[in-house]
Amino acid sequence: MIAATSLSIQTPKHQEAGVPVNVQQLKQRYQAAGQGHLLAFYDDLNEEEQKKLLDQLETLNVERVNRIHQKATTCPSPMLNNQAALLAPLPEECFDSILEASKDKIQEWQTIGLNQISQNKVAVILLAGGQGTRLGSSAPKGCYDINLPSSKSLFQIQAERILKLQQLAQQQPGAVENVTIPWYVMTSGPTRPATVAYFQENNYFGLSSSNIVFFEQGTLPCMTFDGKIMMESKSKIAVAPDGNGGVYAALRGTGVLSNMAERKIEYLNAYCVDNCLVRVADPVFVGYCVQKNADCGAKVVRKNAPDEPVGVVCLRNSAFSVVEYSEIDEDVAHAINPKNGQLSFGAGNIVNHFYTLDFLNKVESFEGDLEYHIARKKIKSLDIQTGDVITPKQVNGMKLEMFVFDVFPFTERMAVFEVERREEFSPLKNAPGTGQDCPETSRRDILQQHVRFIEAAGGKIIIGEDDEQSEGAPTLEISPLVSYSGEGLAEIVAGKTIKTPLQVSSLDELKSAVF
Structure with a gap:
C-alpha cells in the first residue's frame, strides 16, 4: 500500500547513482536542441546553484519540449x-x-x-x-x-x-x-x-x-x-x-x-x-x-442561454470534444433540437x-x-543578454498546457x-463580493440545497427572526455525514417542522430540532 504522502516524481538518475553529470555532454545536447542559452551563466554559479540547474536540465526532456512548442505553434x-461547419450535436x-x-x-x-x-x-x-x-x-x-x-x-x-x-x-x-x-x-x-x-x-x-x-x-x-x-x-x-x-x-x-x-x-x-x-x-x-x-x-449541465460563455460537449469532426463558446457560430449556438425544444449545443x-x-x-x-x-502571459524572466531579471509590462511569453477533456476525441x-x-454545480472562482461564482454564491447554493432536502423529504421550514440570511438563503446546513444527497431524512422530518438558523451534524440533532 502506498502511504498517503509517499508518491513523487522520480529522482534524477545522477542523484540516484551518485554519479556527477557530464556537463560537456549536457551542453552539447542543449546546444543541439537550440536551448544552449540555459547554461549561459553556469560558470557564474556556486556549486549548489550549479547542481540545482543540472538537476533540472538532466530531468527535462528538452527534445519533447521542442516538439510540443512546434506542434502548438x-x-x-x-x-x-x-469548427462551425464540422460541429454536430451529441448522438442520442x-x-x-x-x-x-x-x-x-x-x-x-x-x-x-x-x-x-x-x-x-x-x-x-x-x-x-x-x-x-x-x-x-x-x-x-x-x-x-x-x-x-x-x-x-x-x-x-x-x-x-x-x-x-x-x-x-x-x-x-x-x-x-x-x-x-x-x-x-x-x-x-x-x-x-x-x-x-x-x-x-x-x-x-x-x-x-x-x-x-x-x-x-x-x-x-x-x-x-x-x-x-x-x-x-x-x-x-x-x-x-x-x-x-x-x-x-x-x-x-x-x-x-x-x-x-x-x-x-x-x-x-x-x-x-x-x-x-x-x-x-x-x-x-x-x-x-x-x-x-x-x-x-x-457530466454536463444545461446551458442557461445560447450565449452563456461555457464550453459545450458535442461532436467536432465526428469526434467527441469540448468546444469553447467563442468557437461556435451564433446560428449554431441558437439551434434548437426539435425533439425536445432544448438547445442542440446545450451540454455545458x-x-x-x-x-x-x-x-x-x-x-x-x-x-x-x-x-x-497556448496561454500568452507576462512572465518574469532572466534577460540572457544582461543577466538581469525582468518584470515585463507586456506579454512576453507563453505557458503551454493541456486540458483534461482533450482525451475525449x-x-x-x-x-x-x-x-x-x-x-x-456551483464553482468557486471569483473574489468575495463579485456576485457570481464567488464564496457568497457557493454558501447560498449549499444552504438552499439543504432547504430543498428537507422540503423534498416532506418537512416544513420556518425562518426564525434571528436567522441572518445570506443571499436570500435560510441558514440551514446539513452535514454530508447526515445525508449524501437528501436520503434518510424523510423518516425524521416528514410532516414535521424545523426552524432556522440550524446546523445539523447528526441525525440525533435533526430529531431534536423537529416539532
Whole structure:
C-alpha cells in the first residue's frame, strides 16, 4: 500500500547513482536542441546553484519540449479548422438527462453504482492544484472556508461526502467487509506541502490516510514565442503547471495507475476541487456509465442561454470534444433540437468525468496526438543578454498546457450525463463580493440545497427572526455525514417542522430540532 504522502516524481538518475553529470555532454545536447542559452551563466554559479540547474536540465526532456512548442505553434489540430461547419450535436444513444429520467431509472443507475462501490471498484481523482489567489488566499483552494455555519472547507465537505457514500455502499447486499473509496489528490508543486499538512492537521477528516494518495501534476517550461525556454534566474528554469490535462501523465509517472491496479480499481470519477456541490463518486453517474459500457463519461449541465460563455460537449469532426463558446457560430449556438425544444449545443461542460482504468492506461498510446494550448502571459524572466531579471509590462511569453477533456476525441464509448445545475454545480472562482461564482454564491447554493432536502423529504421550514440570511438563503446546513444527497431524512422530518438558523451534524440533532 502506498502511504498517503509517499508518491513523487522520480529522482534524477545522477542523484540516484551518485554519479556527477557530464556537463560537456549536457551542453552539447542543449546546444543541439537550440536551448544552449540555459547554461549561459553556469560558470557564474556556486556549486549548489550549479547542481540545482543540472538537476533540472538532466530531468527535462528538452527534445519533447521542442516538439510540443512546434506542434502548438505551427501544427494546430485539424479539429480546430472550420469548427462551425464540422460541429454536430451529441448522438442520442450516448446522452441521457437526470432531468428527464424516471425515478425508477435513476434508482436503477444508483443501485448499479452503489454495487460497484460496495465491491471497492470505484476511486476518485481530485484535481486540486489551484491556489486561492483570486479569492485573496495564499492557501490551496480546497482549504477555503466559504463561510458555512460549520466553517467547513471544500476539502472537508468532499471528504465527508466520501465517508457517507462508503457507509451507504456498505449497506448493499454482498458488500465487502470494509468498503473504501480511494481518494487520489492531484496537487501542484506550490500546493503540495500545504495540502498534505492540511489533511494531516485535520486527521484526514475521518478517512483512512492509507486511502488518500497525494501526487503532483507535471510542469512545462515557459517559452518565448520563437521557442526559447525562459529562465526564472541564472540557476532556475521558468516553469508552469501543464494544465489539468497533465493529470494523465502524472497518474502514470507517479505510480498512481499502478496503485489503482493493485487495489483492483475499475472505475474512476475525476472532478475539480472548486465545485462546492460536487457529488463525489456519484453512484448515479457511475451506474449510468457502467450500464452504458462507457470507457469515458462527462457530466454536463444545461446551458442557461445560447450565449452563456461555457464550453459545450458535442461532436467536432465526428469526434467527441469540448468546444469553447467563442468557437461556435451564433446560428449554431441558437439551434434548437426539435425533439425536445432544448438547445442542440446545450451540454455545458463542468469538468466532472468518468473513466475506466483501462482507458486511463491507454492514454499513453495517443498522448503524442493530444492538443497543447497556448496561454500568452507576462512572465518574469532572466534577460540572457544582461543577466538581469525582468518584470515585463507586456506579454512576453507563453505557458503551454493541456486540458483534461482533450482525451475525449480518443474515446471509443462515450457517455454524457446531464444533471441539474442547482443540485450539482456551483464553482468557486471569483473574489468575495463579485456576485457570481464567488464564496457568497457557493454558501447560498449549499444552504438552499439543504432547504430543498428537507422540503423534498416532506418537512416544513420556518425562518426564525434571528436567522441572518445570506443571499436570500435560510441558514440551514446539513452535514454530508447526515445525508449524501437528501436520503434518510424523510423518516425524521416528514410532516414535521424545523426552524432556522440550524446546523445539523447528526441525525440525533435533526430529531431534536423537529416539532
